Amino acid sequence: MATLSPMSARPRPFRLEARAIDWRLVALLLAYPFAFKLAHMAASPWGGAHFFSLWYPAAGVRLALLWRIGARFTPVLIVEECLIQSLTGTILPGGPEYLNQLGGVARAPAAYGLMIALARFIERRSRSELAIAPMPFGLAAVLAPTLASFTAGFWEWQWPGVSSSLPTQPVATTIAAFLVGDLLGVLLIAPPLLWIGTRDEGTRRLMPIGRGRAIEAASVFAFGWLLAWGLARVEPQIAITPVLIGAIWAGLRCGRLGAWIAIILSAAIILPWSAPLSASATRFALHMGLAAMAIATYLAGSFAEAQIRAREDIARRDRILFQAERLKTLRAMSVAIIHEISQPLSTLAIETRHLFALSRDPQPDPAEMRESIELVDRKAALLADMVRRLRSFGGRAVDEPSPIIVGQMLRDCAGMVGGEARSLGCTIRLPPMDARLRVTGHEIELTQILLNLLRNAMLAAPGSTIEIGVESRADQVTIHVANPVPSPTPDYGGMGIGLLVARAIADAHGGTLTRDIAQGRARASLSLPRTEPSHD
Amino acid sequence: MTDPADPAIIHVVDDDPDLGRAVARLLGRHGYRTQAFDTPRAMLAAQADEPAHCLVTDVMMADMDGFAFAERMRAQDPAVAIIFMTAWPTTSSAVDSVRRYGGLDYLEKPIDEGRLLAAVAEGARWSRQRRGALARLAPLTPREREVLHCLAQGMSNKMVAAALSLSPKTIEDHRAAIVAKTGASSPAALIALVREASGTEG
Numbered sequence: 001m002a003t004l005s006p007m008s009a010r011p012r013p014f015r016l017e018a019r020a021i022d023w024r025l026v027a028l029l030l031a032y033p034f035a036f037k038l039a040h041m042a043a044s045p046w047g048g049a050h051f052f053s054l055w056y057p058a059a060g061v062r063l064a065l066l067w068r069i070g071a072r073f074t075p076v077l078i079v080e081e082c083l084i085q086s087l088t089g090t091i092l093p094g095g096p097e098y099l100n101q102l103g104g105v106a107r108a109p110a111a112y113g114l115m116i117a118l119a120r121f122i123e124r125r126s127r128s129e130l131a132i133a134p135m136p137f138g139l140a141a142v143l144a145p146t147l148a149s150f151t152a153g154f155w156e157w158q159w160p161g162v163s164s165s166l167p168t169q170p171v172a173t174t175i176a177a178f179l180v181g182d183l184l185g186v187l188l189i190a191p192p193l194l195w196i197g198t199r200d201e202g203t204r205r206l207m208p209i210g211r212g213r214a215i216e217a218a219s220v221f222a223f224g225w226l227l228a229w230g231l232a233r234v235e236p237q238i239a240i241t242p243v244l245i246g247a248i249w250a251g252l253r254c255g256r257l258g259a260w261i262a263i264i265l266s267a268a269i270i271l272p273w274s275a276p277l278s279a280s281a282t283r284f285a286l287h288m289g290l291a292a293m294a295i296a297t298y299l300a301g302s303f304a305e306a307q308i309r310a311r312e313d314i315a316r317r318d319r320i321l322f323q324a325e326r327l328k329t330l331r332a333m334s335v336a337i338i339h340e341i342s343q344p345l346s347t348l349a350i351e352t353r354h355l356f357a358l359s360r361d362p363q364p365d366p367a368e369m370r371e372s373i374e375l376v377d378r379k380a381a382l383l384a385d386m387v388r389r390l391r392s393f394g395g396r397a398v399d400e401p402s403p404i405i406v407g408q409m410l411r412d413c414a415g416m417v418g419g420e421a422r423s424l425g426c427t428i429r430l431p432p433m434d435a436r437l438r439v440t441g442h443e444i445e446l447t448q449i450l451l452n453l454l455r456n457a458m459l460a461a462p463g464s465t466i467e468i469g470v471e472s473r474a475d476q477v478t479i480h481v482a483n484p485v486p487s488p489t490p491d492y493g494g495m496g497i498g499l500l501v502a503r504a505i506a507d508a509h510g511g512t513l514t515r516d517i518a519q520g521r522a523r524a525s526l527s528l529p530r531t532e533p534s535h536d
Numbered sequence: 537m538t539d540p541a542d543p544a545i546i547h548v549v550d551d552d553p554d555l556g557r558a559v560a561r562l563l564g565r566h567g568y569r570t571q572a573f574d575t576p577r578a579m580l581a582a583q584a585d586e587p588a589h590c591l592v593t594d595v596m597m598a599d600m601d602g603f604a605f606a607e608r609m610r611a612q613d614p615a616v617a618i619i620f621m622t623a624w625p626t627t628s629s630a631v632d633s634v635r636r637y638g639g640l641d642y643l644e645k646p647i648d649e650g651r652l653l654a655a656v657a658e659g660a661r662w663s664r665q666r667r668g669a670l671a672r673l674a675p676l677t678p679r680e681r682e683v684l685h686c687l688a689q690g691m692s693n694k695m696v697a698a699a700l701s702l703s704p705k706t707i708e709d710h711r712a713a714i715v716a717k718t719g720a721s722s723p724a725a726l727i728a729l730v731r732e733a734s735g736t737e738g
Binding site for chain 1: 551554557558561562565569596597601623624644645646647649
């Protein structure tokens with residue numbers, strides 16, 4: 001099944017034992033320490049007295065890489081992070097607290113690896129909604145920073161190393177600050193990185209956004225920021241709440257792309273704003289708000305795309321259902337079809353024998369011969385035409401929507417049920433029709449509806465005249481199929497599965513299918529848009 | 537198969553005119569005088585002008601179905617043999633075609649030519665016989681027919697007289713008239729004539 005977000009892309013596992021060296025993996029692993037260090041340094045403006053940073057992009061880089069290449073590379077990342085931190089002097093080899101500091105560096109990637117392994121395990125084994133993308137990634141994105149922050153909190157409490165002032169600070173603050181920083185880093189950095197890195201076309205594909213929609217989402221988002229700007233002067237701690245709503249709206253309307261733009265723009269405003277602030281509470285509130293925005297907006301974007309995909313999925317399944325229904329109709333019509341075929345076949349058999357006899361005649365009559373040959377030719381063409389019609393009707397191929405001449409389609413349909421009509425003693429009356437009258441759609445599916453309506457009418461009233469009517473208006477064409485109903489009127493409460501399918505086809509063409517009974521006649525009416533293709 | 541000087545007349549009815557004409561031509565090549573019709577109505581009209589010996593008709597037709605057509609045909613001319621052909625054979629209609637509608641055969645399309653020819657030959661012979669018998673019986677008075685009917689059941693003159701409450705002498709007079717009009721002199725010939733006329737003697 002198609003995946004719903006970049007996080008769901010189950011990467012082909014990288015294999016160390018593979019015969020050829022995976023240079024992509026090697027490059028990623030070699031680049032990682034530098035990317036990590038850069039992201040680590042980018043976090044410093046948001047540091048505090050007793051916490052490292054309220055926005056830690058290095059966590060995002062780490063999570064993205066581990067999610068992509070698999071948790072079993074955790075030890076490699078631990079070694080790399082320890083090396084780069086030692087080499088750049090963040091921790092001092094040989095110093096009195098070196099081992100403790102090494103542990104302080106290693107505990108975060110270890111926690112991340114553990115939680116990613118857990119999330120992947122759930123994705124593989126669980127049958128609950130947690131296993132459906134993008135939930136496993138969401139789990140990892142929240143669980144990994146959580147475990148890392150708690151580990152760090154208790155570690156520092158037990159073996160203070162980073163800052164000597166820490167023991168005097170509440171453990172909870174350390175944990176919360178760590179958590180907010182990592183969460184923000186993960187949510188802002190990892191999804192775009194994974195999207196860039198994915199090779200899965202379905203995952204890469206973003207929802208197409210129309211100009212109107214983009215303007216609408218941008219307006220809502222900008223209005224949110226306008227409100228936030230006003231609020232910031234009075235109540236900075238709740239200032240970004242309106243932006244939260246605006247960003248979620250952008251995600252809902254424009255999918256993941258809208259969500260990312262909203263999140264990145266918000267981060268681009270909030271992070272520089274909070275960096276110079278001295279009030280911890282406001283910084284906390286802003287970063288927490290941004291984290292909440294990132295989670296909610298991202299989910300909204302994924303949700304919007306999932307809905308579109310679900311709709312596409314349903315449309316595809318509908319087509320399969322329509323085809324199954326067509327085959328059912330064909331089976332029901334098979335007796336009539338045999339009749340339709342055996343008729344010309346009888347003529348063919350008689351005429352070929354005749355020709356055979358003539359060929360042995362020393363002086364065959366040329367006129368007689370020509371007559372027979374013409375007849376054979378005509379019957380063969382008729383059979384070929386019938387076979388073509390039936391084949392396309394029963395075939396798997398879904399034709400592209402195309403302009404259809406209504407009159408021609410109705411004549412074809414009446415022809416296809418002709419044999420059955422005869423056996424039921426029904427007459428099908430076709431009105432004279434304007435040849436220019438066209439609709440756009442899937443001809444085979446529309447034929448299916450009409451066959452269904454005609455057959456239902458004939459079965460409901462054997463021996464009667466089935467009237468086909470066509471009504472055209474500026475923007476729509478309505479085809480009526482009417483049959484007399486014996487009184488008292490039988491119960492037509494259920495429309496049968498065939499008519500349910502017919503109705504679904506009509507819907508898919510932007511049309512309607514209705515039924516009414518009046519003055520002793522049951523009438524089904526199929527309305528279709530007159531020229532426009534129906535699929536928007 | 538048929539006398540070239542006096543060919544049997546076969547009418548073919550099918551609402552597929554090509555098939556009707558093909559069947560008619562096929563029979564024509566085997567020495568019959570044939571004519572094809574698109575609708576039963578057209579054929580019924582023609583039957584009044586020149587009665588056919590045998591009728592080959594489709595069962596499923598838009599205008600009138602083959603069985604209803606056969607009933608009309610029988611009412612109009614009891615001496616015509618009817619052969620049904622259908623592209624939609626079912627057991628029940630096959631049984632009905634013979635038992636209820638007096639069909640001689642029930643042919644599936646595409647048509648088995650040999651079987652069609654055999655059925656038509658049999659039908660033509662049966663029809664000529666019945667038509668001849670009916671013609672011989674035509675001059676009889678109603679009373680003579682009653683007497684003939686009893687004689688054909690194997691009754692003696694005395695038994696017939698008792699059954700019809702007439703004197704044996706009167707019965708003898710009727711019998712002489714019957715023999716004179718039909719030319720069937722022996723009791724066996726009388727029985728055969730009655731059978732032929734009723735269509736039970738093929």
